[in-house]
Amino acid sequence: MNILIVEDEKTLALEMAVFLGKEGYTIEHAWKKATAEEKIFVNNYDFILLDLGLPDGDGLTLLNGLKQLPGREDAVIVLTARGEVNDRINGLEAGADDYLTKPFSLTELLARIHAITRRKHKLEKNEVSIHNFLLDIGNHKVSFNDQRINLTNKEFEIFNYLVLNKNRIISRVNLTEHVWGDILEVNSDSNFVDVHVKNLRKKLSAHSPIEWFETVRSIGYRINVPEK
C-alpha cells in the first residue's frame, strides 16, 4: 500500500516514513501544498497523511480539491498541531477519514491506518490469529479453539492494540491514550491500565499459557510472536 505524507516538518515526515516503511508501506513525500497537489492529481494513494498547516496554504483546501476528483478512494488522515475543535470538525466534514493531533504516537497512527483499511476495504477475513487465539476485529470478539472468551470492550481494545503492535513494547501511557483517548490530566497517571491488563491476562490464561504476553517492568507490555 502506498502512502503520501504531506508534511512540511521534514524530520517528522522522515521519521513517519521510516516507521511505516518497516511496516511494509511505500512512502512518498510532499513538503508543500503545491507539490502535494501535483502528486495527488497524478497518482492514487491508499493513504494521505495531511498536515493542515502547510507553508503555502491550508491543508483543508487540498482536501477539498481531492474530494472534487472523480473516482478517488484515497483515505485521508488529517494531522495537525492546532488541535482546535473546529479543525477537527472541519477536517472530518471535508471528508477526512480520521484525525490525529500532534504529537501522536506512531503506533497509534498505525492503528488508525489499520482501522481505516478494514473499514474501507471491508476485508472478508477480518481476523487475526495469535498463538491460537483468534481475534475477530470486526465484531470485537476473541475465541480460543472456537471457544468464545468474554472480554470487555476495553480489554478487547487493549488486546487488539498489543497484537497489532506485536513484538513492540507498548508503554502504559501509549496504551491508555489509545484505549481511553487523550483525557487531560488523566493520561498522566496511567497505572490503572494494569488492572485491566491483569483481568485480560487472567481470561486468556484460563485457556492456554500466555508466556508470550509479556509485562515489561515499569514500562508496559509486549506480545511476542516469533518472526517466521
Add this chain to the structure above:
Amino acid sequence: MKLQFKLALYNTLTKMAVIAILGVLVLVSINRISVNHIRQRLLQKKTRLITNLSGVELENLLTNKTFTDYNLLREEYIVVRELKIDEQPVKRKFSQEQRSIEDNNEAFQILVTSFSYKGKKYRLELGEAMTTVDQLERTISIFTLAVMVAAVILSLMADLAFTRLLLSPFYQIIDRKLNKVNDPVNFNYGLIKTSTTDFKVLDQSISTLMQRITTLFLTEKEFIANISHELLTPISILNTRLENLLNDEQLSTEGENKIFASLKTLARLKGLINSLLLISRVENRQYDKPDVISVRQTVADVHEELEHRLPMMNLHFGTAIHEDHHFQGNRSLFHTLLANLVSNAIKYNKPGGTVSITSHSSSGQYMLIVSDTGMGMDKEAIENAFVRFEKLGSEKEDSHGLGLAIVRSIAAFHGIEINMQSEKGTGTTVTINFKLSTPVPSS
C-alpha cells in the same frame, strides 16, 4: 463608611460647631453688655439719689432699712445706713450677689458706695435684679439650640441629597468600570456622564489603564497559544524519533528503558502544553456554548469514563443525582471540568475509600457536590489549590498541577461557582454551584 455620609457628617459637625461657638459668644457678650448697662443705670440712680436727697427721704431710707416700695416686681432696692466709726468708706464697688428681699431670693447686681450728708457719712447699697438678663440668656440659648437642630437636620438632608447627586458618577464608575469587569477584553470604554472634572479624569485613567491591561492580557494569551503550538511540533518529532529507535533490534534493555522514560517525559510535556492551551483558549473565549447540558448525563458519562480507575485502589464510586439541571454551555468543557474533579477525588483518595457525587437544589441555586474520603488538604493548600502548577504537596510526580486551574477557568467561562472544603486526613468536598438566574428549560 461611605464617602457620601462622611461628607455629610463632616458638614453637619462643622455647622454645629460654628453655631455652638456663635451661641456661646452671643451669650457671653449679652451677659457682659447687660451687666454693663445695669451698672451704668445703678451709677445714674446713685447720682440722682444723692443729688436729690433730702433729709426726710434719708430718714425714710434709714428707718425702712430696705427701700423697695416703688417697684412692685422687687427688681430694685436701696439700703442706706450710717457708716460705723471704724468702717472705711467705699468709693464705688460693684458685685453680683444673692439677696433676699421680702422672701424673694434672687441674684442682684449691687453697687456699694458712701456719701456724706450734712456732715455724716453714709453707706449706700443699690441693687438691681438680674432676672431680665437671665431670661434673655435663656431665650437666646433656646433659640440657638433650635436653630442648631433645624440647621443640622436641614443641612444633613441637603448634604446627603447633594453628595449623592455629586458622587453618583463616581459610584457608577466604580460599579461599571471596576466591580463588574470580569474580563478586560469585554471592557466597556464608554465614558460616564459627569460635570465633575475629577471624575472625568478618574474615568479616563481607568479606561487608559484597562487598555494597557487588555493589551498585556491579550499579548500574554497569544504568547501562550503560540508557544504551546510551536512546542507541539518538536515534541512530535522527538516522539516519533524515539519510537523509531525502539525498533532497533540491537537496542539494549537499558537503552530501551531510557527511551521509554523519555517518552513518558514527553507525554507529560504534551499534557502540560495541552492543558495550558486549553486554559488559554477557554480564557480567550475561543469556545462556544452551543449545548444544553444535562448535569445528570454528564455525571453518568464521567462515572463511566473513570470507572476503570476504581479497582486499582479498591474505591467505591457512588452518584445520587435526585434532580437534574440543564444549562447552556459547552458539553465537552463541562465534561472536562467534572472529570478533572472526579479524577482528583480518585487520585488523592485512600485505598478502599469513597468518591461520591450528589446533587442539592434549594431556592435559587443548584449544587453538584463531589466529595471524597481522601487525604484532604489544610487551609493553605485550599487557598492555593486553584493556582496553576500548585500540586497540593502531592508526591505524584505525574501530576502537572493544572487540573484545578482548568476547572477554575471552565467554571468561570460558564459562570459556575466552585467552592472547596477540606480537612487534612478526612477528605475533600468540592461544591459546584449553578446560579439559577437564567434557567434553560429542559427539552
